[in-house]
Amino acid sequence: MTAPEVGFDVLLRRGAARLGLLRTAHGAVRTPAFVAVGTQATVKSVDPERVRDTGTQALFANTYHLYLRPGAERVAAHGGVHRFMAWDGPVMTDSGGFQVFSLGASIDHGVGKVSSLFPGMEARPPEAAPRLSAAGGSLVRVGEDDVVFRSHVDGSLHVFTPETSVRVQRQLGADVMLAFDECTSPLHDEAYTRASNDRTHRWAERCLAAFEAEPARHGYPQMLYGVVQGGAFERLRRESARTIAGMPFHGIAVGGNLGRTHADMHQVLAWTVAELPASRPRHLLGIGDVPSVLAAVARGLDTFDCVAPTRNARNGGALALRDDDGRPLANFRRNLRNARYADDARPIEEDCACPTCARFSRAYLRHLLQADEPLGPQLVTVHNLAFMARLFAEVREALERDAYADLVERWLGHLPAPRAAALP
Amino acid sequence: MTAPEVGFDVLLRRGAARLGLLRTAHGAVRTPAFVAVGTQATVKSVDPERVRDTGTQALFANTYHLYLRPGAERVAAHGGVHRFMAWDGPVMTDSGGFQVFSLGASIDHGVGKVSSLFPGMEARPPEAAPRLSAAGGSLVRVGEDDVVFRSHVDGSLHVFTPETSVRVQRQLGADVMLAFDECTSPLHDEAYTRASNDRTHRWAERCLAAFEAEPARHGYPQMLYGVVQGGAFERLRRESARTIAGMPFHGIAVGGNLGRTHADMHQVLAWTVAELPASRPRHLLGIGDVPSVLAAVARGLDTFDCVAPTRNARNGGALALRDDDGRPLANFRRNLRNARYADDARPIEEDCACPTCARFSRAYLRHLLQADEPLGPQLVTVHNLAFMARLFAEVREALERDAYADLVERWLGHLPAPRAAALP
Numbered sequence: 001m002t003a004p005e006v007g008f009d010v011l012l013r014r015g016a017a018r019l020g021l022l023r024t025a026h027g028a029v030r031t032p033a034f035v036a037v038g039t040q041a042t043v044k045s046v047d048p049e050r051v052r053d054t055g056t057q058a059l060f061a062n063t064y065h066l067y068l069r070p071g072a073e074r075v076a077a078h079g080g081v082h083r084f085m086a087w088d089g090p091v092m093t094d095s096g097g098f099q100v101f102s103l104g105a106s107i108d109h110g111v112g113k114v115s116s117l118f119p120g121m122e123a124r125p126p127e128a129a130p131r132l133s134a135a136g137g138s139l140v141r142v143g144e145d146d147v148v149f150r151s152h153v154d155g156s157l158h159v160f161t162p163e164t165s166v167r168v169q170r171q172l173g174a175d176v177m178l179a180f181d182e183c184t185s186p187l188h189d190e191a192y193t194r195a196s197n198d199r200t201h202r203w204a205e206r207c208l209a210a211f212e213a214e215p216a217r218h219g220y221p222q223m224l225y226g227v228v229q230g231g232a233f234e235r236l237r238r239e240s241a242r243t244i245a246g247m248p249f250h251g252i253a254v255g256g257n258l259g260r261t262h263a264d265m266h267q268v269l270a271w272t273v274a275e276l277p278a279s280r281p282r283h284l285l286g287i288g289d290v291p292s293v294l295a296a297v298a299r300g301l302d303t304f305d306c307v308a309p310t311r312n313a314r315n316g317g318a319l320a321l322r323d324d325d326g327r328p329l330a331n332f333r334r335n336l337r338n339a340r341y342a343d344d345a346r347p348i349e350e351d352c353a354c355p356t357c358a359r360f361s362r363a364y365l366r367h368l369l370q371a372d373e374p375l376g377p378q379l380v381t382v383h384n385l386a387f388m389a390r391l392f393a394e395v396r397e398a399l400e401r402d403a404y405a406d407l408v409e410r411w412l413g414h415l416p417a418p419r420a421a422a423l424p
Numbered sequence: 425m426t427a428p429e430v431g432f433d434v435l436l437r438r439g440a441a442r443l444g445l446l447r448t449a450h451g452a453v454r455t456p457a458f459v460a461v462g463t464q465a466t467v468k469s470v471d472p473e474r475v476r477d478t479g480t481q482a483l484f485a486n487t488y489h490l491y492l493r494p495g496a497e498r499v500a501a502h503g504g505v506h507r508f509m510a511w512d513g514p515v516m517t518d519s520g521g522f523q524v525f526s527l528g529a530s531i532d533h534g535v536g537k538v539s540s541l542f543p544g545m546e547a548r549p550p551e552a553a554p555r556l557s558a559a560g561g562s563l564v565r566v567g568e569d570d571v572v573f574r575s576h577v578d579g580s581l582h583v584f585t586p587e588t589s590v591r592v593q594r595q596l597g598a599d600v601m602l603a604f605d606e607c608t609s610p611l612h613d614e615a616y617t618r619a620s621n622d623r624t625h626r627w628a629e630r631c632l633a634a635f636e637a638e639p640a641r642h643g644y645p646q647m648l649y650g651v652v653q654g655g656a657f658e659r660l661r662r663e664s665a666r667t668i669a670g671m672p673f674h675g676i677a678v679g680g681n682l683g684r685t686h687a688d689m690h691q692v693l694a695w696t697v698a699e700l701p702a703s704r705p706r707h708l709l710g711i712g713d714v715p716s717v718l719a720a721v722a723r724g725l726d727t728f729d730c731v732a733p734t735r736n737a738r739n740g741g742a743l744a745l746r747d748d749d750g751r752p753l754a755n756f757r758r759n760l761r762n763a764r765y766a767d768d769a770r771p772i773e774e775d776c777a778c779p780t781c782a783r784f785s786r787a788y789l790r791h792l793l794q795a796d797e798p799l800g801p802q803l804v805t806v807h808n809l810a811f812m813a814r815l816f817a818e819v820r821e822a823l824e825r826d827a828y829a830d831l832v833e834r835w836l837g838h839l840p841a842p843r844a845a846a847l848p
Contacts, residue, residue, distance in 0.1 A: 041791070045798035047474070049779075070766065070791040078769055078785060086783040342494065345502055355473075359510040361502060367465070367494040374469035374798050 006175070006221045008251065008281040008302075012399065016273060016300035019399045022251075022281050024058075024090040024175035025220035026082060031281065031302040032395050034288065034388040035060045035092055037310055041075070041085040044310055045378040046385070048087040053355055054382055055389030058090040058175075060305040063168055064099035068151050068158075072171035080173025080218040092283070092305065093174035095165045095207075095227070098183045098255070101140060103152045142182060144199065162203040166210035166224075173218040176283075178253055179207035181227040186257045193231040200229050201243045208247055223250035225283060232259035234271050241275035251281035254301070258287075265292060269299040276300075290332050290391065291415070294408055297395055309388050313380035316369045318348045319387040321411065328414045334362075336380065341366045354386030430599070430645045432675060432705040432726075436823065440697060440724035443823045446675075446705050448482075448514040448599035449644035450506060455705065455726040456819050458712065458812040459484045459516055461734055465499070465509040468734055469802040470809070472511040477779055478806055479813030482514040482599075484729040487592055488523035492575050492582075496595035504597025504642040516707070516729065517598035519589045519631075519651070522607045522679070525564060527576045566606060568623065586627040590634035590648075597642040600707075602677055603631035605651040610681045617655040624653050625667045632671055647674035649707060656683035658695050665699035675705035678725070682711075689716060693723040700724075714756050714815065715839070718832055721819055733812050737804035740793045742772045743811040745835065752838045758786075760804065765790045778810030 005025065012019040020031040029035075036043055036051065038059040043051050051059070061081055066072055078084040081091055141148045146161040165180035181200040184193045204226050211224045226244035230236030244252055254272055258265040269284075276282060281302045287293065288306020296304070309319060316337040323329050324346075334341075334348060347357035348365070356365075356379040368376030391411070398407035429449065436443040444455040453459075460467055460475065462483040467475050475483070485505055490496060502508040505515055565572040570585040589604035605624040608617045628650050635648045650673035654660030668676055678696055682689040693708075700706060705726045711717065712730020720728070733743060740761040747753050748770075758765075758772060771781035772789070780789075780803040792800030815835070822831035 040795045040797055041788075042797050042799045045469070045802065047471075047779075047799070047802070048783075050471070065795075069795055070787065074767060074787065074791075077767060078787060084785075084788050084791075086788075343498060343501060355471075359472075361508070363494065363498065363502060364465075364508050364510075367498075367508075371464045371489075371493055373464055373466050374802070375466045375471065378469065378471070378798070378802070 006223055006250070008279070010278065013278075014399050014402055014404060015298065017298050017399055017404065018278075018300060018302070019396055020281065020302055022090070022176075022303065024223070026088055026090045026175055029057045029090050029303070030396060032293075032297045032392055032399075033057050033303050034293075034309075034392050035283075035303055035305040036385055036388070037062075037305055037307045038085070038087075039307075040065050040069070041081055043385070044314065044381065045374060046381050048085060050355065050382055051087070051385060052089070054385035055393065056089075056385050057389075058092065058303075059087055060092045060094070061085075061172070061174065062099055063093045063096035063165065063172065064103070066093075066172055067096060067168050068153050072168040076171035076173070076217055080171075082173065090175045091173075092176040092303075093169050093172050093178065094285070095178040095180040096160055096168065097147075097165070097181050098285075100147055100149045100160055101183055103149075142196075142199075144202075147182075162206035163210040163214075166207050167214050170214050170217050170222070173216075173220075173222065175222060176251065177211070177222055177224045179204045179224060179226045179249070181229055181255060183256045184229060184231050186232070186260060188231060188257075190231075190233050190236070193229075193233060193236055197230050197236050197240050200227065201240070204244060204247055204249075208249070225249055225251040225253045225281075227253045227255045227285070228272055229256040230272075231257045232264055232268055234267075237268055237271045238275050241272045245276050245280075249280070251283060252276055253283040253285050255285040262291065262295070266295060266299070269296055269301065273300045288388065290411060293391065294395070294411060297399075298404065298408075309384040310381050313384045314377040316366075316376070316380060317384075318365070318380050319384045320349045322414060324350075326414065336362060336365050336376075337369050338366075348380075348383050349387075352383065352386065352390070354383050356380070356383040356386070430647055430674070432703070434702065437702075438823050438826055438828060439722065441722050441823055441828065442702075442724060442726070443820055444705065444726055446514070446600075446727065448647070450512055450514045450599055453481045453514050453727070454820060456717075456721045456816055456823075457481050457727050458717075458733075458816050459707075459727055459729040460809055460812070461486075461729055461731045462509070462511075463731075464489050464493070465505055467809070468738065468805065469798060470805050472509060474779065474806055475511070475809060476513070478809035479817065480513075480809050481813075482516065482727075483511055484516045484518070485509075485596065485598065486523055487517045487520035487589065487596065488527070490517075490596055491520060491592050492577050496592040500595035500597070500641055504595075506597065514599045515597075516600040516727075517593050517596050517602065518709070519602040519604040520584055520592065521571075521589070521605050522709075524571055524573045524584055525607055527573075566620075566623075568626075571606075586630035587634040587638075590631050591638050594638050594641050594646070597640075597644075597646070599646060600675070601635075601646055601648045603628045603648060603650045603673070605653055605679060607680045608653060608655050610656070610684060612655060612681075614655075614657050614660070617653075617657060617660055621654050621660050621664050624651065625664070628668060628671055628673075632673070649673055649675040649677045649705075651677045651679045651709070652696055653680040654696075655681045656688055656692055658691075661692055661695045662699050665696045669700050669704075673704070675707060676700055677707040677709050679709040686715065686719070690719055690723070693720055693725065697724045712812065714835060717815065718819070718835060721823075722828065722832075733808040734805050737808045738801040740790075740800070740804060741808075742789070742804050743808045744773045746838060748774075750838065760786060760789050760800075761793050762790075772804075772807050773811075776807065776810065776814070778807050780804070780807040780810070 009021045022029040035058045036056045039062045162180040169177040226249035228240045230240040258268045283303045284301045317333045320334045341362040344362040398404045433445045446453040459482045460480045463486045586604040593601040606620045650668035652664045654664040682692045707727045708725045741757045744758045765786040768786040
């Protein structure tokens with residue numbers, strides 16, 4: 001199924017970890033790699049040329065958002081998401097499922113409830129839907145065939161199917177598409193998670209069929225990844241991984257609930273990866289904190305997307321390895337709004353060569369943030385993207401040199417938590 | 425008084441208009457030129473490297489804002505505003521006066537009223553002060569010696585004098601500083617305007633004395649411009665221009681009320697310029713619309729600052745010479761939020777080579793604006809700065825070639841209004 005020009009090569013293995021090359025129609029991604037989030041076809045506040053300057057290799061856009069606004073056909077008419085947003089590197093899109101459920105406030109346990117809005121259908125009234133309250137009520141209804149949800153933009157009703165998701169991602173033209181799945185939450189019990197898991201697998205088959213039936217729109221080949229779900233239940237995770245791995249997807253994404261602790265995540269990744277073929281690329285959805293990344297790379301994950309580096313930047317949270325005195329920074333984050341930076345002429349990180357650290361002091365960045373100047377979030381986002389790119393460049397170099405333990409020591413050695421789990 | 429390395433050269437005259445070179449410690453500005461506004465030491469949302477890419481030669485920062493936040497001494501400790509904001513080109517600062525009066529909501533006519541807050545002093549209670557209402561009452565009190573005002577940031581009371589203004593601008597380190605003045609409004613009568621004018625002239629003397637007494641802080645020479653006021657009253661304008669021109673300022677800024685119509689502005693500029701020496705640079709404060717710029721250049725003005733190109737960009741107002749059918753655009757502005765652009769794959773202007781037009785469609789820009797994505801205002805601001813730089817580059821070229829009438833025809837020929845007034 002893989003067209004010759006796109007695919008994945010494992011270049012080198014170190015334990016479960018690997019160095020790889022994800023070849024797409026818009027260039028290759030050296031893995032392990034961070035995929036920066038550009039939800040609405042823009043990495044918030046950063047010019048795509050500057051995104052490139054940070055060392056960012058690939059972007060992750062959200063199907064749900066672009067489907068609602070500006071509309072996928074509109075993006076298609078522009079030649080796809082790359083040309084629309086002037087980013088000529090690789091792009092991934094999700095299936096739309098995660099946002100359908102999360103923005104639809106779907107986290108509840110009422111499987112089989114009948115909604116007054118959709119009588120006779122399996123409906124899940126939201127526990128809380130602040131984003132939708134102004135839109136006149138919010139609801140996501142998950143059926144065997146489709147999902148009905150309200151737009152967070154204008155409250156309009158939409159029906160999404162696996163086929164819709166594939167068609168929309170064909171219109172958007174992402175290099176890596178994801179199969180439509182239901183993302184279960186830690187609040188779902190095993191019975192619900194099993195039923196959902198089985199449905200996600202049936203949807204995966206339909207996505208593959210639709211991918212074959214719906215040709216690429218923009219003259220270049222796209223890849224389709226299946227998504228492993230199964231919550232934090234060993235049997236369900238292993239079963240999902242085996243099932244998805246048994247289908248002819250170009251790659252495997254690991255989604256959903258990874259448990260409540262760092263140790264749980266390790267466990268879930270261990271179960272999952274044990275069932276996956278070594279030859280295909282593995283993406284971990286929604287994870288991007290340093291300890292998790294280092295652990296997941298050691299478990300054999302190849303690519304990662306996460307909103308945290310860009311979202312935190314907008315609140316003044318600048319990523320840094322250590323504080324100036326060498327002590328750990330909570331979550332590797334320097335809060336630039338803090339008054340201690342008001343007269344601090346140093347850059348965010350003294351050894352960082354990013355376009356922000358090369359030119360601007362903490363004091364200037366704090367000034368911009370305090371004055372609500374949009375350049376503040378922009379410059380901090382640039383640094384955080386460069387930080388993530390540097391982290392992954394060091395990861396790749398450490399795997400190459402077979403020095404991953406040294407890397408883990410360098411990045412996590414100052415933290416009190418046990419670190420052995422991060423070793424390959 | 426002019427240090428040899430800074431100053432102004434008139435290179436060529438065409439009628440009253442002239443081509444010039446404003447030499448500053450941070451490079452020369454080819455005039456006529458637009459000075460882009462960067463109120464809080466940032467051109468809102470645009471990286472200074474990108475500002476440079478637009479062809480922008482110089483920036484205009486606001487003393488009042490930087491004095492209040494982050495504080496002028498803090499900027500001084502960083503080596504001045506250039507290093508603070510990573511802009512190594514020329515910077516102008518205003519005196520603080522305009523914002524003191526406008527943000528202090530000073531427009532009233534109650535000269536000589538006694539405020540309950542400042543008993544015994546000449547006080548001017550505001551007619552309306554929405555920006556300050558939350559700060560527990562707002563007031564600007566103009567005295568002979570000083571101005572007392574409340575901060576729009578935190579409501580604190582501040583005293584500004586001509587000497588304060590000079591000291592703060594020395595701390596900020598702008599290449600061109602302005603003398604502290606009172607900016608009168610069209611609502612002020614001739615008697616108030618005359619009294620204010622006389623006070624502004626006394627303040628101008630104090631600014632010059634302070635400029636001599638307060639040495640440059642950052643190791644390079646700065647220039648000080650005097651400000652001509654006088655409202656729309658011929659006698660007062662001429663008197664102010666003669667008085668300010670009689671003082672050893674490096675240049676002359678024309679401020680305040682220029683009347684209510686385009687014709688009034690012409691009149692005021694004619695009276696003013698008639699009294700000014702030809703050798704010194706002339707800055708027109710707060711004017712940046714195309715017809716006014718072309719007219720004022722013809723009257724002999726050299727530099728211009730205006731918030732409109734950047735402020736309008738933030739609302740989706742993109743500058744363009746003509747609509748696609750060749751017809752005039754109201755105020756040379758394309759409203760990119762308009763639904764007609766939703767599927768428009770063309771750039772803002774088809775013949776524009778700016779970093780925005782080279783890469784992005786109207787449809788993409790509209791999407792960003794509709795989705796409240798900060799990249800939208802950023803990209804439109806970049807275009808508008810490039811538009812202003814292009815306008816002035818064409819102005820300089822037209823003066824060089826002695827073809828200003830052709831330029832005016834090209835830029836204003838499609839407008840219904842009489843255009844002869846714009847000719848030199």
